[in-house]
Amino acid sequence: MGAVVGLGLGVGLLLCWSVVAVPRAARGPRRAERTEALLARAGLAGVSSASVWALCLACALVALLAGEILTRTPPVAVVFALLAGYLPVGVLAGRARRRQREFAEVWPEAVDNLASAVRAGLSLPESLAGLAVRGPAALREPFEQFALDYQVSGRFGDCLDRLKDCLADPVGDRVVEGLRIAREVGGGELGRLLRNLSSYLRAESRTRAELESRQAWAVNGARLAVAAPWLVLLFLSFQPDVIQRYSSAAGVVVLAGGAAACLIAYRVMLRIGRLPTERRILR
DSSP: OHHHHHHHHHHHHHHHHHHHHSOOOOOTHHHHHHHHHHHHHTTOTTSOHHHHHHHHHHHHHHHHHHHHHHHOOHHHHHHHHHHHHHHHHHHHHHHHHHHHHHHHHHHHHHHHHHHHHHHTTOOHHHHHHHHHHHSOHHHHHHHHHHHHHHHHHOOHHHHHHHHHHHHOOHHHHHHHHHHHHHHHHTOTTHHHHHHHHHHHHHHHHHHHHHHHHHHHHHHHHHHHHHHHHHHHHHHHTTOHHHHGGGGSHHHHHHHHHHHHHHHHHHHHHHHHHOOOOOOOOOO
16 A cells, blocks of 8 residues: 555656656647638738737627627627637638639649640749739739749749748649759659649549539538527527526526537538548648
8 A cells, every 4th residue: 555655656746847847849829820821721811810819809799798788698698709709710711711622623724824834935933923914813813922022032942932821722832842843953844744733633623523512511501500509599589588598507508518519510520521631741
């Protein structure tokens, strides 16, 4: 028995010492980094993460005040405040998905345009700058910025890095890095590489579009199933004698249990039907 007590005391002292002596990685910037990455994917790299969280807080406070005035039921007002606080993040995530989907559809055309410009004898900077005029509409703004950067600095590598940050797209990373290698080591096979890449991207886009069209009913059904209880709660808010029943302890338990069930079911449904997404490994 004494040995067990001594061992437990020693383990406890070791854990206390490790808290002070062992260095730990800072976890503070992780949420800010994720928010900045989401803003970049949504095409809003110039917006700070603090502005997003301030907007979320403002939406939550407005919804809390409106819910309290409308229902006179604090638990229901808190629920609506949480939903409103998540609204800006949800809008950003939807915008990022739409932007990446648009890029996936137009990248084959942009790569074909690059291959044609290379075959015509244009240099790589001129070919990339030409996409600001002849390229797909969804990609013109990033390549306009690239053309302006290259005109000002003349540093091809630095301009490519800023182009990657502006695109914030995994396919764009592959295209940019291929052009960088071709520029540095001499890309005699650049035209063939671009044509092969265009064929691969076109086939990948066709397959993903077919899978997403089949998956859409499941995703929309999951969203409708999650939104339906809270829409009913919103309609009940116009009946004071009914909605005030949620101010009791049992009502709080019902709201908390319903929120947890909706969140878990929605996340599980999305994970089951989620398609593999390509990550940016060439940042």
